[in-house]
Amino acid sequence: MVRLDELEPVRAAAGSAPPGRGGVQIVREHDEPLDGTTRTHQFGGVRVALVKGSGPAELIRPNRQIDTRTAGCLRVVRPMTGEVWVFQDGRHGTVRAPQLVCFDSTRPYKVVMPENFRLVDVMVTHRLVGLTAPEAEPLTARPWSGAEGLAALLSSLLEGLGRHGSQVETAVDLLGGSVVGLTAALFAERMREVAEDPQIARQTLMLHIQAHVRERLAEPDLSPASIAREHHVSLRYLQKIFQEHGISPARWIRDERLARCRTELADPALDHLPVALIGERAGLYGASHFSRQFRDRYGTTPTEYRRERAS
Incomplete structure (x- = not known):
């Protein structure tokens, strides 16, 4: 497996301009926002950021920057325009709208936007979705369809926040509950798909129960x-x-x-x-x-x- 702190930054195509805003952003805090964040909504333990930027651009969190003493978060990205590549846990996921992809701030990762982009970045604590960092590992850097089932519901909700976020300030608590509930249910669904194991089955049930209770x-x-x-x-x-x-x-x-x-x-x-x-x-x-x-x-x-x- 290639260590993320050994990966070279993605270079622009020959003859193209250098990346805007420095091109490479080294992430030091678990919930550090992406360069280009234009608006942020806080829903209790959930933060939704709307981001617009010029590519190619990179978000890199090497192992040397991770402080294991502080709680991390799971981040779910939904592109609005452009493409997003996520490298983590030995996997590489590539997504475009309406797809979703997640990564975990407690382990090294690299996120690349190879072209101009707009995206929605959701940060949710592990506790809110009922997962520990090790339990979430099978779900990172895996593209989720966004065209059917729970993924489609969450993708549509995030697209709406991306387009109309400035108009929903009075409904933030309701929307926050929807984001948490759908995200937790989606994680549970994906866990069931990636492994057939009694422990995974119990964890999946636990996630469904926790989402049920919070609603x-x-x-x-x-x-x-x-x-x-x-x-x-x-x-x-x-x-x-x-x-x-x-x-x-x-x-x-x-x-x-x-x-x-x-x-x-x-x-x-x-x-x-x-x-x-x-x-x-x-x-x-x-x-x-x-x-x-x-x-x-x-x-x-x-x-x-x-x-x-x-x-």
Whole structure:
């Protein structure tokens, strides 16, 4: 396997102009934006960047730049115009619209735009899609069709953000949930395709369950028993697959609800919403109950957390 820090930058064709903006961008931070980013939308733990640039251009993250002490992210790229090449984990994926491709910031990679381009770059934490970095390795640098199934739904949503992103500021929380849900479901679908293995099957089920839960956090009757029924497994088996991740289903649901509340409390655009309503939007009903659980998890009450952020 060729090491990415040994790869030579892609050169322009003979007689062509040198790459714009320096041509080569060395990535030092896990979520460093591409040169040419024109607009960014933050949806909780998801960031969507709209990028326009002149090719040939390269994004390179060599091994020497990776800090294993900080959490990384998965990045999904959807070209609008032009072509994108992704090199990672010994593979090379080439995509054009409406295709998608992903890479992982925790390992060396190289992304090449050989011509003028416009693209949408989605950055999502591993936790949000229920995958660790090693578990995501089989999915990187593999083109996804974008013309059918879940890939087509995500591709169409990202194309819409690329074309109309400046007009959807009032719907960012809704769109963020859609991006996360579709991305998680797509990863689960792709994992099922790349390997037939009991462990992969359990991981795929886990991803579907997590996507299901995140879409229904506001429902007060969401419970491990209802989740097991919805996915046609026993409650005991549901508990077993969560135990493989070191947590119980009930604890995971609670942590997801609290994490969503903390994200919304940290968002100045949602300051007009009462704290109790923030809790209800994530299925935590009763102001005192919500406040107590939030304090137990984060060491401060929701009201204090919002006040500290504002100050």
